[in-house]
Amino acid sequence: MTGKTHLACGIFIGSSLSIYYAEDVFTSFTIVSLCGVSSLVPDICHFKSRIGKKLFPISFIIRMIFGHRTFTHSLLFLFLIFWGLNAINAPEPYLVSILSGMLSHIVLDMLTPRGVKLFYPINASIKLPFVFKTGGAVDLSLSSTFTIVTIILWWKDIYRLFI
Numbered sequence: 001m002t003g004k005t006h007l008a009c010g011i012f013i014g015s016s017l018s019i020y021y022a023e024d025v026f027t028s029f030t031i032v033s034l035c036g037v038s039s040l041v042p043d044i045c046h047f048k049s050r051i052g053k054k055l056f057p058i059s060f061i062i063r064m065i066f067g068h069r070t071f072t073h074s075l076l077f078l079f080l081i082f083w084g085l086n087a088i089n090a091p092e093p094y095l096v097s098i099l100s101g102m103l104s105h106i107v108l109d110m111l112t113p114r115g116v117k118l119f120y121p122i123n124a125s126i127k128l129p130f131v132f133k134t135g136g137a138v139d140l141s142l143s144s145t146f147t148i149v150t151i152i153l154w155w156k157d158i159y160r161l162f163i
Contacts, residue, residue, distance in 0.1 A: 001108040003040060003050045005139050008146035009108060010039025010101040015153045017100065021093045031097045038101030042072045042109070066120075073106050074120035108142075 014035025018028035043049035045062045052059035062072065071077055078099060085095045109116050112134050115127030132138035 001112060001139050002135055002143070003043070005143040005146070006039045006043070006105050006108060007036055007050075008143045008150070009104045010036040012146040012150045012153075013039070013100050013104055014097055015150050017093065017097055019153065023093060027093065031093050034094055035097040035101040035104075038098040039105050041102055042077070042105045045070070045072045069109060069114060070117040070120050073109060073116035074118055076120055078102060078106075111138075 011032060014032035017035060018031040021027070021031065023031065040049070040051045044051050044055060044059050045066060046052050046068050047056055047059040047063055049059075052063075066072065081102065082095070082099060085098060090098075106116055106118065110118070110126060110128045111130070111132055113127065113131045115125035115131075117123065118126040
């Protein structure tokens with residue numbers, strides 16, 4: 001999937017989580033931001049991705065050591081992030097937002113023909129039974145759908161403030 005689709009999905013999930021946790025505006029904004037940014041994090045192993053360009057030296061090193069769609073797209077990586085967030089006592093809404101954003105990225109990449117190394121270091125590509133070309137019509141449709149549903153969520157939430 002493209003970065004736009006990952007980001008749109010992350011913002012959608014973050015918006016849903018902010019409604020679920022029903023926090024103040026600052027916390028809601030933080031939840032949406034964390035989920036959106038974390039939905040891009042697994043592609044740090046690809047130095048031409050949005051996050052890879054921003055953190056090029058780190059991205060290059062990770063790519064050289066692990067390759068693309070391996071370690072950073074695995075359950076092991078998610079577990080290590082979870083462990084690290086628990087170690088610093090991250091508040092639950094933030095922990096859930098970060099992990100949900102990253103998990104959304106992994107699931108979306110499982111919709112591509114290449115799949116992901118979900119059980120890394122086991123070298124088996126995992127993909128869903130139905131796959132779509134990155135950047136194709138389905139990818140664009142998913143991105144558009146996530147964006148539209150997010151706008152509806154925001155509209156309903158803003159509308160409630162004035163009732």
